[in-house]
Amino acid sequence: MGRPEQAGARWVRETAGRPGGRWRRPATSPSPDVSSTSAAARGTAHEIAALSAAAALENLAVSVHRTARSLPFVRHGGRALTDVLDAARRHHEEHARRFDAAAVRAGGRARRGTDPAYARPVERSLRAVRTPMELIKLLLALEDLAARTYTKDMGEVDDPRLRRLFGSVAPVEAQHRAVLLALEALSAAGDDALTALPTDAAGLPASVGDAGFPETFCPSTPPAPAALALPVAPLSAGGAR
Amino acid sequence: MTRDRGSDPSRRTGRTLITGTGTGTDADTDTRPGPGPAPGPGRRLLLRAAGGMGAGLLLGACAAEGLRTAGAPATGLPSTFGSPGALGAVGGPGPSGASGTPGAPGAPGSLSSPPPPAPQSGADATYTGDLRLVALSAALEHQAVGVYAAALTTLRTGRLGSVPAALESFLTKAMAQHADHATAWNGVLTGAGRSPLTGVPLSNQREVASALEHAGHVSDVAKLALQLEEQAAQTCLFAAFEVKDPAGARTAATVAPVEAMHVAVLRLLLGRPPVPDALLPVDRAAGPTLLTV
Numbered sequence: 001m002g003r004p005e006q007a008g009a010r011w012v013r014e015t016a017g018r019p020g021g022r023w024r025r026p027a028t029s030p031s032p033d034v035s036s037t038s039a040a041a042r043g044t045a046h047e048i049a050a051l052s053a054a055a056a057l058e059n060l061a062v063s064v065h066r067t068a069r070s071l072p073f074v075r076h077g078g079r080a081l082t083d084v085l086d087a088a089r090r091h092h093e094e095h096a097r098r099f100d101a102a103a104v105r106a107g108g109r110a111r112r113g114t115d116p117a118y119a120r121p122v123e124r125s126l127r128a129v130r131t132p133m134e135l136i137k138l139l140l141a142l143e144d145l146a147a148r149t150y151t152k153d154m155g156e157v158d159d160p161r162l163r164r165l166f167g168s169v170a171p172v173e174a175q176h177r178a179v180l181l182a183l184e185a186l187s188a189a190g191d192d193a194l195t196a197l198p199t200d201a202a203g204l205p206a207s208v209g210d211a212g213f214p215e216t217f218c219p220s221t222p223p224a225p226a227a228l229a230l231p232v233a234p235l236s237a238g239g240a241r
Numbered sequence: 242m243t244r245d246r247g248s249d250p251s252r253r254t255g256r257t258l259i260t261g262t263g264t265g266t267d268a269d270t271d272t273r274p275g276p277g278p279a280p281g282p283g284r285r286l287l288l289r290a291a292g293g294m295g296a297g298l299l300l301g302a303c304a305a306e307g308l309r310t311a312g313a314p315a316t317g318l319p320s321t322f323g324s325p326g327a328l329g330a331v332g333g334p335g336p337s338g339a340s341g342t343p344g345a346p347g348a349p350g351s352l353s354s355p356p357p358p359a360p361q362s363g364a365d366a367t368y369t370g371d372l373r374l375v376a377l378s379a380a381l382e383h384q385a386v387g388v389y390a391a392a393l394t395t396l397r398t399g400r401l402g403s404v405p406a407a408l409e410s411f412l413t414k415a416m417a418q419h420a421d422h423a424t425a426w427n428g429v430l431t432g433a434g435r436s437p438l439t440g441v442p443l444s445n446q447r448e449v450a451s452a453l454e455h456a457g458h459v460s461d462v463a464k465l466a467l468q469l470e471e472q473a474a475q476t477c478l479f480a481a482f483e484v485k486d487p488a489g490a491r492t493a494a495t496v497a498p499v500e501a502m503h504v505a506v507l508r509l510l511l512g513r514p515p516v517p518d519a520l521l522p523v524d525r526a527a528g529p530t531l532l533t534v
Binding site: 087088090095098154155160164167171172173175177179182204205207208209210212213215216218220 | 405406407408409410411412413414415417418421422425474478481482490491494495496497498499500501502503504505506509510514515516518519520521522
């Protein structure tokens, strides 16, 4: 159990070090500013590599969300998808900043780019998507990759502040995925009225309620990059979109 | 921690991803701290509140009370929990994979079950240190299973009006997952040589049951579920931060995202921005002294 003086601890023990001692909530409860690693706390090479890889994933997600926002079927489509894209992009930007800051404080560098191993299949898929459903599938793959990766990372880093960082981000990526799964279920219902705003609550299919959390436990094995090469429909001649 | 609230277009404009009909009320608004949503005609819920039951602050208050309480309450589950028919018989189809799970519907720990046994004098039934957070997490899972089972029974009576199919499917599947989570948490306890946690030894159980019993509309049930899910997700996350036992930490790390997904779906159904935070906070996590054993 964490010691009371640990940054971000939500509760403190009134009798430190005594098992089963009473707990109390601190007078002020700071948010887990997991990036505020002191200069003295240098990370291991593995931790810095994990942070750099995470920042690269976030950079890729930001790029995809920006590009997706400009696709014609998104620009001229329903508000639900654009709202989801905009909110998720802001989150990914924040995640990238957090991972970069933690990497720098751990003795590494900010990651400005993406990992080509993941970026290449994603860019290919993004160029080929022609429908909201195809875009949602690509975004789902990205969010799933991020959630699984950070869940794995959380178990592999020793620094408690980095555990907090990975641990706090992974559920949010999972939430993005849950929303996309619900939207996918709505689209699959085939009733455009339901995806419009406002929708008819009573008419929502049952699948919207349970499609958003398919697994009982979040997997911690990231998929291979090939999983991001989605089987989308081939481009028509010219490929112009 | 960045809370993506004010900048969220759906929040800023009062629009929601899924909205219902009618006009917004105070009961529709998010009870989380921070700047509230801009009032507007578009701020509507999918599931409308028929009356404010104050469940929004219920769990937080109970958690805080648990934090302030020095010792475990002497009482177990309040007698009202054992009143047959008060919330409808707790039963129905048990969640998949939950057979024999303590806390599953109909098992000890469901709302209509008798109080859990008092802790034994031996160390085997005491939960200290890391294991207290593990046991707390197991108790929260049991609580969710019992509440969802009772909620489904209540909803199916029609007393609360027409029940959206999406809410019913949510409760059914989430209940099954909570039962499986409870099994996993208890596996951590037994792996550490402790007894599995049984029942719902939580000091807020009376208030939670009362909130469900006094629900006047299906949206009240959804809001109560959201409170339970937020507390479970954040408690799991806190456990993931703090628990050093590898099995416990792994369980916490893999359960927290799923509870967070439950939160997002419920918020979506309630017409709220489904993912309000860039990083999952722990400000609504349950305190260890909420556990009464």
